[in-house]
Amino acid sequence: NAGVTQTPKFQVLKTGQSMTLQCAQDMNHNSMYWYRQDPGMGLRLIYYSASEGTTDKGEVPNGYNVSRLNKREFSLRLESAAPSQTSVYFCASRGLADYNEQFFGPGTRLTVL
């Protein structure tokens, strides 16, 4: 039981390049979330998927897109990376029985030059 996994762990991009961050969970959770963490800012919600087949914007969605591929997988895409998107990205998931408790992956550290 791996919990929430994220790939890659590290990535360096040049401005304008695109990439997809992958997230998968093996806990049969319904809801999945993408956050970014920046110094002094805590974690901010980018997008979330309350259930398979639905996605919604969070607090800071600009410059990102998401896909809930199936119940297990939730990917985050940067179409044209900007230096302001340099951050640590965390994926999380939550089951119906877990009132508000979200389980986090280990994170992806992204640098955009």
Added chain:
Amino acid sequence: DQQVKQNSPSLSVQEGRISILNCDYTNSMFDYFLWYKKYPAEGPTFLISISSIKDKNEDGRFTVFLNKSAKHLSLHIVPSQPGDSAVYFCAASGPDQGAQKLVFGQGTRLTINP
């Protein structure tokens, strides 16, 4: 507009003493509060939570207190141990049709000194 605030970026405590981490919120619709702990290069892990119908919840060395009238919660760690050195985030959620989105504070870095 920071709805959840942790005004102390860092806190240093002697091993064996009590650590008190504080968190304030502004949204009166928040009805559930959580604390997460984060070590470097790892994802946050859930520590303890409290519903707005309670004013205290205890789990071993960790106790969370909620003062709804002051919109303030605190996490007490007694006794503090070196392994408690980490960044602590408080988070809050409110009624949102099942999405259960969390709003996080900025975090407090706790250092336990031997």
